């Protein structure tokens with residue numbers, strides 16, 4: 001327990017020394033983020049512990065006794081989840097990818113005992129096709145701007161001491177020892193930080209409004225719902241550096257005058273919840289959370305609330321209702337949470353990544369912070385990149401970076417020489433952009449100018465094999481299900497729009513439907529109560545705007561990408577067909593007929609396009625057109 | 626833990642019978658019972674001094690809750706954006722072929738249940754699924770079938786022990 005600021009400063013200095021010593025010593029860092037865990041990282045971690053435990057018996061030979069103490073450390077997501085499990089060996093910085101349990105002995109023998117590189121485990125850089133020694137040597141790494149994700153492969157996600165050894169909580173100490181709440185707010189305002197939860201609202205203004213609301217009781221809430229399918233940066237951040245978020249929240253509480261906070265994290269994120277829970281307990285243990293923090297008279301405590309899987313709960317008023325234990329239904333604003341939030345008290349609500357920026361801004365000062373990003377959108381943004389690209393995972397770049405840079409320079413472009421057709425950005429409420437937009441700088445205002453938004457930062461790359469009408473249908477299916485049902489335009493409108501889109505992909509749509517769809521989309525946008533309804537039509541509107549020809553083609557009986565089943569035609573190539581009759585026997589609908597020894601034919605009326613016959617034919621005579 | 630009301634009571638006590646903890650309480654109770662039965666909902670309602678209709682309201686609102694029994698292994702197939710594009714539909718088909726259930730259903734022996742979820746946050750490994758607490762990524766229909774077979778095998782082995 002640290003009793004005052006001086007003790008805290010001394011503690012941090014001591015942790016810095018310890019950490020530096022640790023980094024000079026042999027250490028193995030294993031990524032235990034969700035991505036790597038799904039590929040067996042926990043097993044690799046246990047195996048390392050086991051092997052090192054056993055080897056300790058023979059330490060005399062290898063003189064590794066000192067290094068053994070806590071040598072295996074858990075580190076957070078390195079953003080290269082598709083190459084996991086990842087293992088970094090310090091002080092060499094060797095970066096091993098796809099590490100299996102069976103590779104552990106090899107690493108212990110060769111790298112830990114002899115300092116050699118295990119060549120075959122090194123990551124292959126997609127650009128040079130060569131194995132690279134360390135993460136820092138990859139283009140992937142060099143072209144990003146790691147800022148809130150600093151210390152990749154060198155940080156321990158479950159240790160407050162390690163966080164402090166990296167200078168963590170210094171910003172909190174600075175704030176508590178030398179800044180008035182108003183000064184903190186001025187700093188955040190001057191930094192130009194904007195909310196990372198989607199809307200991009202200036203964070204400082206929100207803090208100021210909450211500070212100015214008169215009340216003895218105030219709350220600070222962290223929005224870690226992240227219901228956007230395709231987005232996982234909040235999860236990543238909570239898993240890899242929970243204290244960074246925590247420190248941001250404590251500073252926010254001090255600035256707005258709150259005593260109690262809630263972190264709302266969805267139950268689908270068990271590792272994030274576990275990491276954050278441990279972080280909270282450790283912070284309490286050291287006296288950084290709780291009553292009379294570091295003897296300064298400021299008290300603040302924090303509790304985790306689990307979300308239970310409703311997209312609309314990410315909307316701030318719904319989220320607050322959910323924290324109160326109710327159904328998560330949005331309500332009209334004003335009053336804004338800053339005036340009347342939890343149980344009617346002023347409440348500050350920000351996104352996970354927004355809070356993570358705060359300690360950095362305090363540490364670096366406004367001027368240095370604003371050097372990153374664009375004048376209107378300072379700083380960096382984490383994006384989760386998925387789809388058929390060579391590297392899927394998390395990237396962090398400064399605002400103003402283009403989609404092309406992210407997709408091609410950092411993520412290595414598309415797999416299997418596929419061509420890019422579109423980019424979906426900002427989740428179900430976001431928009432589909434076309435290749436024309438690849439060179440557009442990504443920032444709040446530029447995206448807004450093409451009716452798109454940063455959203456939470458999900459980027460889904462779409463190749464030419466995907467049908468854009470189907471993409472729109474998929475998103476509407478999602479919003480239709482997630483609509484809370486409170487207002488008619490959203491509830492009925494999305495259901496209706498979905499039915500029309502279904503007609504399109506089932507080859508049953510008419511001109512009339514196209515008109516209705518456009519009309520409906522605009523209506524839902526203007527008449528819905530909350531952000532969910534207001535943005536639900538964005539996938540329709542953006543695909544209509546940039547990919548209208550695909551809708552029109554569907555009206556003419558063609559799916560340009562060839563992916564909508566309803567438009568597929570199964571035909572037998574007369575020249576290749578030997579007339580064996582196998583296909584006719586396996587067709588579930590009796591659509592194939594013929595005479596043995598002669599070419600068979602498919603009756604398109606009866607064919608239900610199951611594709612079974614294609615698999616059966618040994619002569620590859622059946623084609624899909 | 627056992628499927629008893631004593632255990633439910635323990636959970637309620639842990640959260641100090643506070644109404645604002647309803648969602649958390651229901652999540653834990655569900656982990657214990659694998660679903661929320663009518664009886665359990667009434668029990669929780671009485672304990673928190675809430676009308677049962679209100680507890681029902683919450684239990685039906687969130688996707689995580691189920692009012693029907695779930696399997697010993699709850700399979701959650703992700704049909705989020707990334708997973709959908711990488712073929713989550715073919716995984717659902719494979720599961721149906723292997724154990725004969727569709728999303729929202731349970732096998733007769735209560736061994737497996739299947740549901741779709743929005744996004745598991747493992748999109749980099751799309752398509753992904755979760756069985757109980759284990760995340761599986763980069764799946765193919767064949768891999769899914771293999772996993773199901775081994776789980777079925779495991780379960781039987783446990784029983785004969």
Ligand SMILES: Cc1cc2nc3c(=O)[nH]c(=O)nc-3n(C[C@H](O)[C@H](O)[C@H](O)COP(=O)(O)O)c2cc1C
Pocket residue numbers: 194195196197198199200201203223224225226227228311312313314315316317349350351352354456530531532
């Ligand atoms: C349907 C809907 C879902 C949302 N989901 C999230 C979410 O998952 N995470 C988040 O931080 N903000 C989400 N938001 C935005 C929040 O309402 C709110 O603006 C945000 O948490 C404010 O934090 P910020 O100012 O730091 O961005 C959502 C909004 C809507 C309308």
Ligand code: SF4
Pocket residue numbers: 312330482483484485486487488490491528529530531532533534
């Ligand atoms: S717009 Fe949709 S989600 Fe929002 S309140 Fe209305 S029905 Fe509910």
Ligand code: SF4
Pocket residue numbers: 572576577578579580581582583584599600616617618619620621622
């Ligand atoms: S299985 Fe192939 S070769 Fe045999 S009848 Fe059918 S199309 Fe012809």
Ligand code: SF4
Pocket residue numbers: 570586587588589590591592602606607608609610611612613614
């Ligand atoms: S696709 Fe299916 S229904 Fe159509 S001809 Fe082949 S087997 Fe028969």
Ligand code: FES
Pocket residue numbers: 031032033034035036037076077078079080081082084086393
């Ligand atoms: S989870 Fe390990 S790199 Fe992302």
Ligand code: FES
Pocket residue numbers: 229230231703704705706707708709743744745746747748749751752753
């Ligand atoms: S879309 Fe499937 S895990 Fe995110």
